[in-house]
Amino acid sequence: xxxxxxxxxxxxxxxxxxxxxxxxxxxxxxxxxxxxxxxxxxxxxxxxxxxxxxxxxxxxxxxxxxxxxxxxxxxxxxxxxxxxxxxxxxxxxxxxxxxxxxxxxxxxxxxxxxxxxxxxxxxxxxxxxxxxxxxxxxxxxxxxxxxxxxxxxxxxxxxxxxxxxxxxxxxxxxxxxxxxxxxxxxxxxxxxxxxxxxxxxxxxxxxxxxxxxxxxxxxxxxxxxxxxxxxxxxxxxxxxxxxxxxxxxxxxxxxxxxxxxxxxxxxxxxxxxxxxxxxxxxxxxxxxxxxxxxxxxxxxxxxxxxxxxxxxxxxxxxxxxxxxxxxxxxxxxxxxxxxxxxxxxxxxxxxxxxxxxxxxxxxxxxx
Amino acid sequence: xxxxxxxxxxxxxxxxxxxxxxxxxxxxxxxxxxxxxxxxxxxxxxxxxxxxxxxxxxxxxxxxxxxxxxxxxxxxxxxxxxxxxxxxxxxxxxxxxxxxxxxxxxxxxxxxxxxxxxxxxxxxxxxxxxxxxxxxxxxxxxxxxxxxxxxxxxxxxxxxxxxxxxxxxxxxxxxxxxxxxxxxxxxxxxxxxxxxxxxxxxxxxxxxxxxxxxxxxxxxxxxxxxxxxxxxxxxxxxxxxxxxxxxxxxxxxxxxxxxxxxxxxxxxxxxxxxxxxxxxxxxxxxxxxxxxxxxxxxxxxxxxxxx
Numbered sequence: 001x002x003x004x005x006x007x008x009x010x011x012x013x014x015x016x017x018x019x020x021x022x023x024x025x026x027x028x029x030x031x032x033x034x035x036x037x038x039x040x041x042x043x044x045x046x047x048x049x050x051x052x053x054x055x056x057x058x059x060x061x062x063x064x065x066x067x068x069x070x071x072x073x074x075x076x077x078x079x080x081x082x083x084x085x086x087x088x089x090x091x092x093x094x095x096x097x098x099x100x101x102x103x104x105x106x107x108x109x110x111x112x113x114x115x116x117x118x119x120x121x122x123x124x125x126x127x128x129x130x131x132x133x134x135x136x137x138x139x140x141x142x143x144x145x146x147x148x149x150x151x152x153x154x155x156x157x158x159x160x161x162x163x164x165x166x167x168x169x170x171x172x173x174x175x176x177x178x179x180x181x182x183x184x185x186x187x188x189x190x191x192x193x194x195x196x197x198x199x200x201x202x203x204x205x206x207x208x209x210x211x212x213x214x215x216x217x218x219x220x221x222x223x224x225x226x227x228x229x230x231x232x233x234x235x236x237x238x239x240x241x242x243x244x245x246x247x248x249x250x251x252x253x254x255x256x257x258x259x260x261x262x263x264x265x266x267x268x269x270x271x272x273x274x275x276x277x278x279x280x281x282x283x284x285x286x287x288x289x290x291x292x293x294x295x296x297x298x299x300x301x302x303x304x305x306x307x308x309x310x311x312x313x314x315x316x317x318x319x320x321x322x323x324x325x326x327x328x329x330x331x332x333x334x335x336x337x338x339x340x341x342x343x344x345x346x347x348x349x350x351x352x353x354x355x356x357x358x359x360x361x362x363x364x365x366x367x
Numbered sequence: 368x369x370x371x372x373x374x375x376x377x378x379x380x381x382x383x384x385x386x387x388x389x390x391x392x393x394x395x396x397x398x399x400x401x402x403x404x405x406x407x408x409x410x411x412x413x414x415x416x417x418x419x420x421x422x423x424x425x426x427x428x429x430x431x432x433x434x435x436x437x438x439x440x441x442x443x444x445x446x447x448x449x450x451x452x453x454x455x456x457x458x459x460x461x462x463x464x465x466x467x468x469x470x471x472x473x474x475x476x477x478x479x480x481x482x483x484x485x486x487x488x489x490x491x492x493x494x495x496x497x498x499x500x501x502x503x504x505x506x507x508x509x510x511x512x513x514x515x516x517x518x519x520x521x522x523x524x525x526x527x528x529x530x531x532x533x534x535x536x537x538x539x540x541x542x543x544x545x546x547x548x549x550x551x552x553x554x555x556x557x558x559x560x561x562x563x564x565x566x567x568x569x570x571x572x573x574x575x576x577x578x579x580x581x582x583x584x585x586x587x588x589x590x591x592x593x594x595x596x597x598x599x600x601x602x603x604x605x606x607x608x609x610x611x612x613x614x615x616x617x618x619x620x621x622x623x624x625x626x627x628x629x630x631x632x633x634x635x636x637x638x639x640x641x642x643x644x645x646x647x648x649x650x651x652x653x654x655x656x657x658x659x660x661x662x663x664x665x666x667x668x669x670x671x672x673x674x
Contacts, residue, residue: 033476082456138654143404143456145653147595148646155643163637278464285457318475320587323468330461331447338451 015296018286021332022300025325030317040315047310048303057192058309061264063302065090065273067200068256069280070287070294071207072124072249078211078289079245080224085131085146086253087277088153089124093254094261095157095165096123098175098268101182101261102165113182117258124254125247127153132246136239142246150277158270165268174269184263194263201295203252208291220245253277274305275323282326285333301326375620375627376507381581383619384515385410385573389597390604390611391518391525392569397601398529399562400542400665404459405444407594408466409437409567413574415470418487418585419477421578426490430514430575437571438564440466445563449556455667463594471587478585489583490514512580514572518612525608538562542663570594592646599649603656606663614652621648 026044030037048059069086076083097120104112131149134140158173160166167176184194211217222230223241230236256276265272283301287293308322389406396403403409416436421429440462447458490512498509529535537558540548545555573593578585596618604611625641 029472033472082460084460134650134654140650140653143460144595144598145650147592148599148649151592151646152643155639155646158642159637159639162639281460281464318472320468320471320475324465324472327461327465327468331443331458331465334447334453334458334461335451338447338453 018297018300018329022304022325022329025328026321029321029324033321035315035317040311040317043311043314043317044307046307047314048307053191054306056188058306059299059303060197061192061194061302062305063298064194064196064200064263065256065260065276066280066283066301066305067204067295067298068196068259069253069276070283070298071200071204071291072252072256073280073284074287074289074291074294075207075220075252076245076249077284078224079220079242080227081135081242081245081249082143083128083131083146083246083249084143084281085128085149085277086249086256086280087273087275088146088150089127089250089253090257090260090273090277091150091153091157092127092250093120093124093257094268094272095153095160095257096120096254097258097261098160098165101178102175104182106179108179108181110181113184113262116182116262117255120254120258120261121251122254124257125251127254128246128250129243132243135246136242154270157268157272161269167267172269174267176267178262178266182262183266184259192264194259196259196263199255199259200298203255204291204295211291216244253280256280274319279305279323279326282330285330288333371627371630373503373506374630375623376504377510378623378626379616379620380507380511380515381619382622383615384511384518384580385576386593386597386600386618387518387612387615388514388576389570389573389594390600390615391521391608392566392573393597393601394566394604394606394608394611395525395538395569396562396566397666398538398542398606398663399559400545400663400668401448401559401563402455402459402598402667403441403444403563403566404456404595404598405441405462405466406459406566406570406597407463407590407592408444408459409440409570410574410577410594411470411588411590412440412466413437413571414578414589415474415574415585416571417575417578418474421487421575426488426579429487429579430572433571433575433579434568435571437567437569437574439567441563441567441570444567445560449559449563467588467590474585474587487578487583487585489578490580512576514576514580522608522612529608539663542665545665545668570597573597596645596649599653602662603652605656617652618645618648621645 023041027037027041030040047054049055069090072086072089073083097116100119101108101112101116104116127149128146131140131142131145134145135142161173161175165175166172167174184196187193187195187197211221219230219236219241222233222236223238223245227238230241231238257273260272260276261268279301283294283297286300287297304322304325305319308319311317311321312319389410393403393406413433413436417429417433420432444458444462447453448455492510492512493516495509499505501509529539537548537553540551540553541555541558541562548555548558574590577589577593582589600614600618601611603614603617622645624644625638628636628641
């Protein structure tokens with residue numbers, strides 16, 4: 001009984017610490033930048049969790065793309081690939097979905113909505129595939145290539161919504177609004193919570209199961225922990241595992257874009273994503289790359305974004321404050337991991353810095 | 368035809384200047400075995416610090432503030448990577464995100480939500496007599512702000528420093544083989560710390576240049592990936608000061624192409640194509656240059672030495 005409860009209690013403890021640190025950081029930042037912390041925090045809590053509508057339609061709606069993109073980052077990082085390009089892959093996915101939706105015309109059949117989502121998956125995967133190809137064929141560091149591809153994707157969307165995909169009146173830089181049959185159904189009437197939340201939860205569980213219970217998941221983790229060891233074992237094709245991880249990562253981020261398009265914005269435009277792909281890095285790292293943990297941290301960051309918007313609107317605090325909190329949380333996780341690492345190792349062997357140099361071990365990964 | 372080409376070359380050198388500063392700094396950092404992906408953060412913080420200080424104290428103070436801000440940002444990076452030996456790439460990414468958010472916050476705190484009415488003194492171009500009259504290249508090379516001229520001195524000095532001095536040798540030794548450097552009496556962590564801080568200060572100057580010699584204003588996210596482009600420039604320049612400067616010029620040219628095409632009247636080409644060009648060029652260049660690499664052997668290595 002106690003043994004079964006232990007991981008649950010540990011998780012609860014971790015969430016409590018995370019929440020306390022996040023709120024503490026917020027207050028410290030608010031006070032040091034001279035805002036009325038009481039007023040701002042009230043706006044924050046009200047915007048994120050003040051009402052049933054705030055929870056479902058602000059926090060959870062923002063948590064959906066964060067969770068999907070967070071899973072995208074997590075699967076890549078688990079394989080030792082530092083895919084910083086979730087933002088670009090998300091935009092590529094939204095653009096692919098919007099293109100298919102435009103082709104579908106005014107009266108699309110019921111089968112078109114899945115096809116629109118699939119287009120997002122394929123476009124996101126293809127966008128990540130470029131970075132994978134550059135890495136495997138030419139040895140280009142994926143951190144740089146994925147960031148460059150983010151900028152290219154943003155400019156490509158900027159061109160699409162002023163060119164081939166622009167709405168018929170040619171006034172606004174965006175696509176025509178989706179017809180209702182191409183919009184994701186709303187789950188709870190009177191809210192904006194759409195079917196995407198089910199997709200995110202199901203995919204998180206599928207990924208969790210796949211990572212721990214299948215041979216493919218084992219290979220992916222093995223490559224992430226030590227690619228050289230995986231290669232010399234003779235049973236793992238490292239290049240193939242890396243390609244798969246990259247494509248899966250891009251596909252998930254692309255789905256995030258397609259779901260945001262069909263569930264929230266209903267049209268493609270340049271500022272479709274307020275940096276979901278970058279926040280997703282914090283979401284994944286804070287969850288220690290655990291798929292189920294990603295669901296939790298996505299809700300936390302969804303609440304931060306929703307509350308941050310309310311804070312900006314009601315208390316005049318720039319939303320950038322929330323981005324600072326996110327970045328500091330990443331740094332704290334890195335520092336905590338390293339300090340723990342060094343201490344454990346000192347107590348065992350008394351030798352310093354025997355850490356392996358692979359990026360997959362950048363954060364300690366639970367197996 | 369002549370005039371657009373001259374304008375284009377002048378714009379290329381102007382655009383290349385901040386890239387060259389950031390890339391030369393990163394060149395020193397990488398020579399010590401550390402890759403600072405957080406360069407972007409130093410650039411944007413340098414730009415904002417320069418904006419704030421230059422308004423009150425003038426442009427020289429602005430450049431100093433930019434360098435200081437870039438240095439402070441990399442101090443955090445150095446603490447994590449040189450001393451905690453945390454992963455350089457993840458730390459650098461976090462530093463970039465932190466800086467972009469932080470500058471957005473401070474900018475709004477200083478200038479309100481809109482930033483309307485923000486005017487900053489800028490440094491104009493200084494014509495060098497006679498030389499600036501050389502056809503075609505004269506204006507590009509000898510009618511530029513003083514920061515560009517500073518590069519003409521920095522590049523040879525840095526080359527000499529790398530290859531002809533003991534400290535330059537120590538720097539390169541730490542990047543190639545920290546163990547050997549330690550055995551020879553060099554302190555690898557100290558060298559890496561100083562190299563990282565040097566790179567941060569130069570990135571801060573790059574940010575200050577963006578504001579004080581080019582745009583004359585601060586815009587959120589105005590660094591727009593220049594830190595990452597600078598890292599690609601270092602790869603293309605094969606970790607030598609002269610090569611890095613040449614590579615920076617190539618990227619300056621790619622960014623300046625939009626001006627050339629505007630003046631040629633090619634308005635039917637979508638402008639997003641030109642905006643995307645430097646990023647695409649980065650990918651192409653890295654693909655060409657990454658394979659036969661001259662990178663320092665211990666680059667991005669977490670395990671330093673036994674000591």
